[in-house]
Amino acid sequence: MTNREIPRASSADDDVAGLTAAVAGLAGLVADSGTIEQLLTEVASFAMSAVPGADGAGVTVVEAGRHDTIVASETFVRDVDAIQYRLGEGPCISAAATGSTNSSGALGEDASWPTFGPLAAELGVHSALSLPLVFNGDILGAINVYAHARDAFDGSSRGIGEKFAAPAAVAVHNALVLNEAQQTALRLETALKTRSTIDHAIGIVMSRTGVSASDAFIRLRIMSQHEHVKLAVVAQNLVQESTRRARARVRDAHADEGA
Template sequence: MASALQELAAAFAGLEPHVVKSAPAESVLNSITSNAVRVVQGAEHAAITRGRPGAFKTVAETGDVPLKVDAIQYELGSGPCVDAIVDNTTYHCPDLAEEQRWPDFGRRAVEEVGIRSMLSYRMFLEDDDLIAGLNLYSSKTDAFDEAAITTGLLLATHGALALSALRRGDTAAHLARALESNREIGVAMGVLMSQHRITREQAFDLLRITSQHTHRKLSQIAADVADTGTLELPKLQ
Protein backbone atom coordinates (compact mmCIF):
# COMPACT_ATOMS: atom_id res chain seq x y z
CA MET A 1 0.00 0.00 0.00
CA ALA A 2 2.77 2.43 0.93
CA SER A 3 4.62 1.95 -2.35
CA ALA A 4 1.40 2.41 -4.34
CA LEU A 5 0.66 5.67 -2.52
CA GLN A 6 4.21 6.90 -3.04
CA GLU A 7 4.10 6.05 -6.75
CA LEU A 8 0.76 7.81 -7.20
CA ALA A 9 1.88 10.86 -5.25
CA ALA A 10 5.09 11.13 -7.27
CA ALA A 11 3.15 10.89 -10.52
CA PHE A 12 0.76 13.61 -9.38
CA ALA A 13 3.64 15.93 -8.51
CA GLY A 14 5.25 15.30 -11.89
CA LEU A 15 2.06 16.18 -13.73
CA GLU A 16 1.50 19.48 -11.87
CA PRO A 17 3.36 21.78 -14.33
CA HIS A 18 1.32 20.54 -17.28
CA VAL A 19 -2.06 21.90 -16.13
CA VAL A 20 -3.24 25.49 -16.42
CA LYS A 21 -4.39 26.70 -13.00
CA SER A 22 -6.17 29.96 -13.76
CA ALA A 23 -7.31 30.95 -17.24
CA PRO A 24 -10.49 31.43 -19.32
CA ALA A 25 -12.70 28.35 -19.29
CA GLU A 26 -12.05 27.52 -22.94
CA SER A 27 -8.30 27.73 -22.37
CA VAL A 28 -8.49 25.42 -19.35
CA LEU A 29 -10.56 22.86 -21.27
CA ASN A 30 -8.18 22.92 -24.23
CA SER A 31 -5.19 22.64 -21.91
CA ILE A 32 -6.61 19.50 -20.31
CA THR A 33 -7.18 17.73 -23.64
CA SER A 34 -3.91 18.81 -25.26
CA ASN A 35 -1.90 17.79 -22.21
CA ALA A 36 -3.70 14.45 -22.07
CA VAL A 37 -2.35 13.53 -25.49
CA ARG A 38 1.09 14.74 -24.49
CA VAL A 39 1.50 13.10 -21.09
CA VAL A 40 -0.67 9.96 -21.20
CA GLN A 41 1.25 7.17 -22.92
CA GLY A 42 -0.80 5.71 -25.77
CA ALA A 43 -3.33 8.54 -26.04
CA GLU A 44 -3.74 9.75 -29.64
CA HIS A 45 -6.84 11.89 -29.05
CA ALA A 46 -8.66 13.41 -26.07
CA ALA A 47 -11.98 15.13 -25.36
CA ILE A 48 -14.12 16.43 -22.51
CA THR A 49 -17.84 15.70 -22.30
CA ARG A 50 -20.19 17.82 -20.19
CA GLY A 51 -23.92 17.91 -19.57
CA ARG A 52 -26.55 15.67 -18.02
CA PRO A 53 -28.05 12.27 -18.95
CA GLY A 54 -29.68 12.56 -22.36
CA ALA A 55 -28.08 15.93 -23.08
CA PHE A 56 -24.30 15.48 -23.24
CA LYS A 57 -22.02 17.64 -25.36
CA THR A 58 -18.33 17.51 -26.28
CA VAL A 59 -16.93 20.83 -25.03
CA ALA A 60 -13.23 20.35 -25.86
CA GLU A 61 -11.44 18.00 -28.24
CA THR A 62 -8.08 17.55 -29.96
CA GLY A 63 -9.57 16.92 -33.41
CA ASP A 64 -12.41 15.39 -35.41
CA VAL A 65 -11.89 11.81 -34.20
CA PRO A 66 -13.20 12.37 -30.64
CA LEU A 67 -16.22 14.22 -32.03
CA LYS A 68 -17.10 11.24 -34.24
CA VAL A 69 -16.65 8.70 -31.43
CA ASP A 70 -18.62 10.80 -28.96
CA ALA A 71 -21.43 11.32 -31.45
CA ILE A 72 -21.93 7.54 -31.59
CA GLN A 73 -22.19 7.38 -27.78
CA TYR A 74 -24.63 10.27 -27.62
CA GLU A 75 -26.77 8.65 -30.31
CA LEU A 76 -26.82 5.29 -28.50
CA GLY A 77 -27.11 6.88 -25.05
CA SER A 78 -24.40 4.58 -23.74
CA GLY A 79 -20.66 3.94 -23.94
CA PRO A 80 -17.55 4.26 -21.75
CA CYS A 81 -17.62 8.07 -21.85
CA VAL A 82 -21.33 8.47 -21.06
CA ASP A 83 -21.44 5.71 -18.47
CA ALA A 84 -18.25 6.79 -16.70
CA ILE A 85 -19.89 10.16 -16.08
CA VAL A 86 -23.26 8.75 -15.04
CA ASP A 87 -21.80 5.92 -12.93
CA ASN A 88 -19.19 8.23 -11.36
CA THR A 89 -16.27 5.95 -12.13
CA THR A 90 -13.48 5.17 -14.60
CA TYR A 91 -13.82 2.78 -17.53
CA HIS A 92 -10.94 1.16 -19.43
CA CYS A 93 -11.65 -0.49 -22.79
CA PRO A 94 -8.55 -2.31 -24.09
CA ASP A 95 -10.25 -3.56 -27.28
CA LEU A 96 -13.52 -2.02 -28.39
CA ALA A 97 -13.95 -4.72 -31.02
CA GLU A 98 -14.31 -7.28 -28.20
CA GLU A 99 -16.06 -5.00 -25.68
CA GLN A 100 -19.04 -6.81 -24.15
CA ARG A 101 -20.31 -3.91 -22.02
CA TRP A 102 -21.03 -1.71 -25.05
CA PRO A 103 -21.05 -4.05 -28.08
CA ASP A 104 -22.93 -1.73 -30.44
CA PHE A 105 -20.81 1.26 -29.58
CA GLY A 106 -17.57 -0.74 -29.73
CA ARG A 107 -18.35 -2.18 -33.16
CA ARG A 108 -19.22 1.24 -34.59
CA ALA A 109 -16.22 3.00 -33.02
CA VAL A 110 -13.93 0.46 -34.69
CA GLU A 111 -15.67 0.26 -38.04
CA GLU A 112 -16.65 3.92 -38.50
CA VAL A 113 -13.78 5.76 -36.81
CA GLY A 114 -10.95 3.25 -36.33
CA ILE A 115 -10.70 3.64 -32.54
CA ARG A 116 -9.78 0.45 -30.64
CA SER A 117 -8.95 1.55 -27.07
CA MET A 118 -10.53 4.09 -24.71
CA LEU A 119 -10.12 5.47 -21.21
CA SER A 120 -12.97 7.46 -19.69
CA TYR A 121 -12.86 9.31 -16.34
CA ARG A 122 -15.57 11.08 -14.38
CA MET A 123 -14.57 14.67 -13.53
CA PHE A 124 -16.17 15.81 -10.27
CA LEU A 125 -17.04 19.51 -10.66
CA GLU A 126 -17.90 20.93 -7.24
CA ASP A 127 -21.05 23.06 -6.92
CA ASP A 128 -22.03 22.40 -10.54
CA ASP A 129 -25.39 21.00 -11.66
CA LEU A 130 -23.74 19.50 -14.76
CA ILE A 131 -21.46 16.46 -14.88
CA ALA A 132 -18.33 15.95 -16.96
CA GLY A 133 -15.75 13.42 -18.08
CA LEU A 134 -12.31 13.18 -19.68
CA ASN A 135 -11.95 10.68 -22.52
CA LEU A 136 -8.80 9.31 -24.17
CA TYR A 137 -8.74 7.41 -27.47
CA SER A 138 -6.29 5.24 -29.42
CA SER A 139 -6.34 3.39 -32.74
CA LYS A 140 -4.33 0.56 -31.13
CA THR A 141 -5.57 -2.29 -28.95
CA ASP A 142 -4.26 -2.42 -25.35
CA ALA A 143 -2.94 1.11 -25.80
CA PHE A 144 -3.09 2.08 -22.12
CA ASP A 145 -0.96 0.39 -19.46
CA GLU A 146 -1.23 0.89 -15.69
CA ALA A 147 1.05 3.93 -15.75
CA ALA A 148 -1.09 5.57 -18.45
CA ILE A 149 -4.28 4.85 -16.51
CA THR A 150 -2.79 6.44 -13.39
CA THR A 151 -1.57 9.50 -15.28
CA GLY A 152 -4.99 9.95 -16.86
CA LEU A 153 -6.59 9.79 -13.43
CA LEU A 154 -4.26 12.49 -12.18
CA LEU A 155 -4.96 14.71 -15.17
CA ALA A 156 -8.72 14.30 -14.80
CA THR A 157 -8.40 15.23 -11.13
CA HIS A 158 -6.28 18.29 -11.86
CA GLY A 159 -8.63 19.36 -14.64
CA ALA A 160 -11.72 19.07 -12.47
CA LEU A 161 -10.07 21.10 -9.72
CA ALA A 162 -9.04 23.82 -12.17
CA LEU A 163 -12.53 24.04 -13.66
CA SER A 164 -14.22 24.05 -10.23
CA ALA A 165 -11.88 26.77 -8.99
CA LEU A 166 -12.50 28.81 -12.13
CA ARG A 167 -16.26 28.52 -11.69
CA ARG A 168 -15.93 29.73 -8.09
CA GLY A 169 -13.90 32.73 -9.26
CA ASP A 170 -10.72 31.53 -7.59
CA THR A 171 -7.49 29.85 -8.62
CA ALA A 172 -6.73 26.24 -7.87
CA ALA A 173 -3.75 27.36 -5.80
CA HIS A 174 -5.95 29.55 -3.60
CA LEU A 175 -8.45 26.74 -3.26
CA ALA A 176 -5.71 24.35 -2.19
CA ARG A 177 -4.46 26.75 0.49
CA ALA A 178 -7.98 27.22 1.82
CA LEU A 179 -8.56 23.48 2.01
CA GLU A 180 -5.22 22.88 3.70
CA SER A 181 -6.24 25.23 6.50
CA ASN A 182 -9.07 22.89 7.50
CA ARG A 183 -8.18 21.11 10.74
CA GLU A 184 -9.42 17.65 9.74
CA ILE A 185 -7.59 17.85 6.45
CA GLY A 186 -4.42 18.75 8.32
CA VAL A 187 -4.84 15.74 10.59
CA ALA A 188 -5.44 13.41 7.63
CA MET A 189 -2.37 14.76 5.86
CA GLY A 190 -0.33 14.09 8.97
CA VAL A 191 -1.56 10.50 9.12
CA LEU A 192 -0.64 9.85 5.48
CA MET A 193 2.74 11.54 5.82
CA SER A 194 3.61 9.45 8.87
CA GLN A 195 2.38 6.12 7.52
CA HIS A 196 3.67 6.35 3.97
CA ARG A 197 6.67 8.69 4.27
CA ILE A 198 5.39 11.17 1.70
CA THR A 199 5.54 14.96 1.68
CA ARG A 200 2.87 17.37 2.84
CA GLU A 201 2.03 18.28 -0.76
CA GLN A 202 1.85 14.63 -1.83
CA ALA A 203 -0.48 13.77 1.06
CA PHE A 204 -2.80 16.61 0.10
CA ASP A 205 -2.73 15.51 -3.56
CA LEU A 206 -3.79 11.98 -2.57
CA LEU A 207 -6.74 13.36 -0.62
CA ARG A 208 -7.75 15.45 -3.64
CA ILE A 209 -7.54 12.47 -6.01
CA THR A 210 -9.74 10.35 -3.78
CA SER A 211 -12.23 13.19 -3.29
CA GLN A 212 -12.54 13.83 -7.01
CA HIS A 213 -13.02 10.20 -8.00
CA THR A 214 -15.34 9.07 -5.22
CA HIS A 215 -17.54 12.18 -5.63
CA ARG A 216 -17.21 12.99 -1.93
CA LYS A 217 -16.12 16.23 -0.36
CA LEU A 218 -12.49 16.42 0.63
CA SER A 219 -13.43 17.12 4.25
CA GLN A 220 -15.35 13.83 4.37
CA ILE A 221 -12.39 11.89 2.99
CA ALA A 222 -10.12 13.59 5.51
CA ALA A 223 -12.43 12.72 8.39
CA ASP A 224 -12.39 9.04 7.37
CA VAL A 225 -8.59 9.02 7.19
CA ALA A 226 -8.34 10.72 10.58
CA ASP A 227 -10.74 8.14 12.09
CA THR A 228 -9.42 4.98 10.42
CA GLY A 229 -5.82 5.78 9.52
CA THR A 230 -6.37 4.44 5.99
CA LEU A 231 -7.08 5.87 2.54
CA GLU A 232 -8.87 3.84 -0.12
CA LEU A 233 -7.95 4.94 -3.62
CA PRO A 234 -10.52 4.84 -6.46
CA LYS A 235 -10.81 1.53 -8.31
CA LEU A 236 -10.73 1.04 -12.07
CA GLN A 237 -13.57 -0.77 -13.87
Protein backbone atom coordinates (compact mmCIF):
# COMPACT_ATOMS: atom_id res chain seq x y z
CA MET A 1 0.00 0.00 0.00
CA THR A 2 1.29 3.49 -0.84
CA ASN A 3 0.39 6.72 0.89
CA ARG A 4 -1.49 9.07 -1.41
CA GLU A 5 -0.15 12.58 -1.86
CA ILE A 6 -2.73 15.39 -1.70
CA PRO A 7 -1.77 19.06 -2.25
CA ARG A 8 -1.73 21.16 0.91
CA ALA A 9 -4.48 23.80 1.13
CA SER A 10 -3.48 27.45 0.73
CA SER A 11 -6.76 29.30 0.08
CA ALA A 12 -10.44 28.92 0.87
CA ASP A 13 -11.02 27.17 -2.46
CA ASP A 14 -7.98 24.99 -1.93
CA ASP A 15 -9.19 24.17 1.58
CA VAL A 16 -12.42 22.80 0.17
CA ALA A 17 -10.60 20.97 -2.61
CA GLY A 18 -8.15 19.44 -0.15
CA LEU A 19 -10.94 18.29 2.15
CA THR A 20 -12.91 16.87 -0.78
CA ALA A 21 -9.88 14.96 -2.06
CA ALA A 22 -9.07 13.61 1.39
CA VAL A 23 -12.63 12.43 2.02
CA ALA A 24 -12.72 10.80 -1.41
CA GLY A 25 -9.50 9.00 -0.55
CA LEU A 26 -10.99 7.68 2.67
CA ALA A 27 -13.74 5.92 0.73
CA GLY A 28 -11.30 3.50 -0.87
CA LEU A 29 -9.20 2.63 2.16
CA VAL A 30 -10.89 -0.59 3.32
CA ALA A 31 -10.94 -1.91 -0.25
CA ASP A 32 -7.15 -1.68 -0.29
CA SER A 33 -4.96 -4.47 0.98
CA GLY A 34 -2.84 -3.88 4.04
CA THR A 35 -2.65 -4.18 7.79
CA ILE A 36 -4.74 -2.17 10.21
CA GLU A 37 -1.66 -0.03 10.92
CA GLN A 38 -1.20 0.74 7.22
CA LEU A 39 -4.86 1.68 6.82
CA LEU A 40 -4.79 4.00 9.82
CA THR A 41 -1.53 5.56 8.64
CA GLU A 42 -3.29 6.48 5.42
CA VAL A 43 -6.06 8.12 7.46
CA ALA A 44 -3.38 10.13 9.27
CA SER A 45 -1.82 11.16 5.95
CA PHE A 46 -5.18 12.29 4.61
CA ALA A 47 -5.77 14.30 7.79
CA MET A 48 -2.45 16.09 7.42
CA SER A 49 -3.30 16.93 3.81
CA ALA A 50 -6.83 18.09 4.59
CA VAL A 51 -6.17 20.38 7.58
CA PRO A 52 -4.55 23.73 6.66
CA GLY A 53 -1.36 24.43 8.59
CA ALA A 54 -0.63 20.80 9.54
CA ASP A 55 2.94 19.49 9.58
CA GLY A 56 1.97 15.98 10.65
CA ALA A 57 -0.90 13.90 11.96
CA GLY A 58 -1.52 10.70 13.88
CA VAL A 59 -4.38 8.37 14.68
CA THR A 60 -4.93 6.49 17.90
CA VAL A 61 -7.59 3.84 18.45
CA VAL A 62 -8.73 3.39 22.03
CA GLU A 63 -10.15 0.08 23.23
CA ALA A 64 -10.98 -0.88 26.81
CA GLY A 65 -9.18 2.20 28.12
CA ARG A 66 -5.92 1.38 26.31
CA HIS A 67 -4.29 3.13 23.36
CA ASP A 68 -4.03 -0.02 21.31
CA THR A 69 -3.16 1.24 17.84
CA ILE A 70 -1.06 4.34 17.33
CA VAL A 71 0.11 5.44 13.88
CA ALA A 72 1.65 8.63 12.53
CA SER A 73 2.24 10.32 9.19
CA GLU A 74 5.56 11.76 10.41
CA THR A 75 8.17 10.54 12.88
CA PHE A 76 7.90 13.57 15.15
CA VAL A 77 4.16 12.89 15.59
CA ARG A 78 4.88 9.47 17.01
CA ASP A 79 7.34 11.03 19.45
CA VAL A 80 4.81 13.63 20.61
CA ASP A 81 1.99 11.11 20.93
CA ALA A 82 4.24 8.75 22.88
CA ILE A 83 4.67 11.49 25.50
CA GLN A 84 0.90 11.92 25.74
CA TYR A 85 0.18 8.26 26.26
CA ARG A 86 3.02 7.85 28.73
CA LEU A 87 1.73 10.75 30.82
CA GLY A 88 -1.96 10.10 30.27
CA GLU A 89 -2.28 13.81 29.50
CA GLY A 90 -2.69 15.81 26.31
CA PRO A 91 -5.17 17.01 23.70
CA CYS A 92 -5.65 13.54 22.24
CA ILE A 93 -6.32 12.02 25.65
CA SER A 94 -8.88 14.74 26.32
CA ALA A 95 -10.53 14.40 22.88
CA ALA A 96 -10.86 10.62 23.20
CA ALA A 97 -12.21 10.92 26.74
CA THR A 98 -14.77 13.65 26.11
CA GLY A 99 -15.65 13.29 22.44
CA SER A 100 -14.91 16.99 21.94
CA THR A 101 -12.33 18.74 19.77
CA ASN A 102 -9.29 20.07 21.63
CA SER A 103 -6.79 22.57 20.29
CA SER A 104 -3.89 24.73 21.36
CA GLY A 105 -1.67 27.26 19.64
CA ALA A 106 0.91 27.49 22.42
CA LEU A 107 1.38 24.06 23.96
CA GLY A 108 4.32 25.16 26.07
CA GLU A 109 2.16 27.63 28.02
CA ASP A 110 -1.18 25.82 27.88
CA ALA A 111 -2.50 25.22 31.40
CA SER A 112 -4.80 22.46 30.11
CA TRP A 113 -1.83 20.09 29.83
CA PRO A 114 0.88 21.48 32.14
CA THR A 115 3.18 18.46 31.89
CA PHE A 116 2.66 17.40 28.28
CA GLY A 117 2.66 20.90 26.76
CA PRO A 118 6.21 21.97 27.68
CA LEU A 119 7.60 18.58 26.62
CA ALA A 120 5.91 18.89 23.22
CA ALA A 121 7.28 22.44 22.88
CA GLU A 122 10.78 21.14 23.57
CA LEU A 123 10.35 18.95 20.48
CA GLY A 124 9.45 22.05 18.47
CA VAL A 125 5.72 21.34 18.34
CA HIS A 126 3.62 24.31 19.45
CA SER A 127 0.17 23.78 17.88
CA ALA A 128 -2.17 20.83 18.22
CA LEU A 129 -5.65 19.98 16.99
CA SER A 130 -7.19 16.75 18.31
CA LEU A 131 -10.39 15.52 16.72
CA PRO A 132 -12.43 12.69 18.29
CA LEU A 133 -13.41 9.78 16.05
CA VAL A 134 -17.07 9.16 16.88
CA PHE A 135 -19.11 6.44 15.17
CA ASN A 136 -22.72 5.72 16.16
CA GLY A 137 -22.15 7.46 19.47
CA ASP A 138 -19.02 5.45 20.31
CA ILE A 139 -15.63 7.14 20.58
CA LEU A 140 -13.17 5.04 18.58
CA GLY A 141 -10.16 7.24 19.28
CA ALA A 142 -8.84 10.51 17.91
CA ILE A 143 -6.98 12.16 15.07
CA ASN A 144 -4.09 14.32 16.24
CA VAL A 145 -2.86 17.10 13.95
CA TYR A 146 0.30 19.00 14.87
CA ALA A 147 2.27 22.00 13.62
CA HIS A 148 5.64 23.45 14.54
CA ALA A 149 4.38 27.02 14.30
CA ARG A 150 2.41 28.75 17.03
CA ASP A 151 -1.28 29.42 16.42
CA ALA A 152 -1.17 27.31 13.27
CA PHE A 153 -4.81 26.23 13.43
CA ASP A 154 -7.51 28.89 13.15
CA GLY A 155 -11.25 28.45 13.12
CA SER A 156 -11.16 27.36 9.50
CA SER A 157 -8.66 24.60 10.28
CA ARG A 158 -10.79 23.41 13.15
CA GLY A 159 -13.94 23.40 11.02
CA ILE A 160 -12.27 21.49 8.21
CA GLY A 161 -10.77 19.06 10.70
CA GLU A 162 -14.17 18.33 12.22
CA LYS A 163 -15.70 17.85 8.77
CA PHE A 164 -12.91 15.40 7.94
CA ALA A 165 -13.21 13.54 11.27
CA ALA A 166 -16.77 12.37 10.59
CA PRO A 167 -16.02 10.31 7.44
CA ALA A 168 -12.65 9.37 8.92
CA ALA A 169 -14.47 7.76 11.85
CA VAL A 170 -16.47 5.66 9.36
CA ALA A 171 -13.26 4.62 7.60
CA VAL A 172 -11.59 3.71 10.90
CA HIS A 173 -14.67 1.74 11.99
CA ASN A 174 -14.68 -0.17 8.69
CA ALA A 175 -10.96 -0.84 8.98
CA LEU A 176 -11.43 -2.19 12.51
CA VAL A 177 -14.32 -4.41 11.36
CA LEU A 178 -12.24 -5.73 8.48
CA ASN A 179 -9.28 -6.36 10.78
CA GLU A 180 -11.47 -8.25 13.26
CA ALA A 181 -12.88 -10.37 10.44
CA GLN A 182 -9.36 -11.17 9.24
CA GLN A 183 -8.23 -12.04 12.77
CA THR A 184 -11.31 -14.24 13.28
CA ALA A 185 -10.58 -16.08 10.03
CA LEU A 186 -6.97 -16.56 11.09
CA ARG A 187 -8.01 -17.90 14.49
CA LEU A 188 -10.46 -20.28 12.84
CA GLU A 189 -7.81 -21.48 10.41
CA THR A 190 -5.40 -22.04 13.30
CA ALA A 191 -8.07 -23.91 15.28
CA LEU A 192 -8.84 -26.18 12.33
CA LYS A 193 -5.14 -26.93 11.82
CA THR A 194 -4.78 -27.67 15.54
CA ARG A 195 -7.78 -29.99 15.49
CA SER A 196 -6.37 -31.80 12.44
CA THR A 197 -3.00 -32.24 14.16
CA ILE A 198 -4.62 -33.60 17.33
CA ASP A 199 -6.73 -36.03 15.29
CA HIS A 200 -3.58 -37.17 13.49
CA ALA A 201 -1.78 -37.67 16.80
CA ILE A 202 -4.72 -39.70 18.16
CA GLY A 203 -4.46 -41.93 15.09
CA ILE A 204 -0.74 -42.45 15.71
CA VAL A 205 -1.32 -43.45 19.35
CA MET A 206 -4.10 -45.83 18.29
CA SER A 207 -1.90 -47.52 15.68
CA ARG A 208 0.98 -47.93 18.12
CA THR A 209 -0.99 -49.13 21.14
CA GLY A 210 -4.25 -50.53 19.80
CA VAL A 211 -6.32 -48.41 22.19
CA SER A 212 -9.57 -46.65 21.29
CA ALA A 213 -9.73 -43.05 20.11
CA SER A 214 -10.99 -41.83 23.49
CA ASP A 215 -8.19 -43.66 25.32
CA ALA A 216 -5.63 -42.28 22.85
CA PHE A 217 -6.89 -38.76 23.56
CA ILE A 218 -6.61 -39.38 27.31
CA ARG A 219 -3.01 -40.48 26.83
CA LEU A 220 -2.24 -37.29 24.93
CA ARG A 221 -3.77 -35.25 27.74
CA ILE A 222 -1.67 -37.09 30.32
CA MET A 223 1.45 -36.40 28.25
CA SER A 224 0.46 -32.74 28.07
CA GLN A 225 0.05 -32.47 31.83
CA HIS A 226 3.24 -34.42 32.53
CA GLU A 227 5.35 -32.30 30.15
CA HIS A 228 3.60 -29.04 31.16
CA VAL A 229 2.91 -28.07 27.55
CA LYS A 230 -0.28 -27.52 25.60
CA LEU A 231 -2.08 -30.48 24.10
CA ALA A 232 -1.61 -29.03 20.62
CA VAL A 233 2.17 -28.91 21.15
CA VAL A 234 2.23 -32.55 22.32
CA ALA A 235 0.24 -33.56 19.26
CA GLN A 236 2.45 -31.58 16.90
CA ASN A 237 5.62 -33.09 18.39
CA LEU A 238 4.19 -36.59 18.07
CA VAL A 239 3.20 -36.03 14.43
CA GLN A 240 6.63 -34.57 13.61
CA GLU A 241 8.36 -37.49 15.31
CA SER A 242 6.21 -39.96 13.39
CA THR A 243 6.98 -38.15 10.13
CA ARG A 244 10.72 -38.26 10.81
CA ARG A 245 10.56 -41.98 11.54
CA ALA A 246 8.60 -42.63 8.34
CA ARG A 247 11.11 -40.70 6.25
CA ALA A 248 14.00 -42.52 7.91
CA ARG A 249 12.40 -45.87 7.05
CA VAL A 250 12.02 -44.79 3.43
CA ARG A 251 15.68 -43.72 3.26
CA ASP A 252 16.81 -47.00 4.80
CA ALA A 253 14.68 -48.95 2.36
CA HIS A 254 16.20 -47.09 -0.58
CA ALA A 255 19.66 -47.64 0.83
CA ASP A 256 19.03 -51.41 1.11
CA GLU A 257 17.79 -51.53 -2.48
CA GLY A 258 20.93 -49.83 -3.72
CA ALA A 259 23.27 -52.12 -1.76
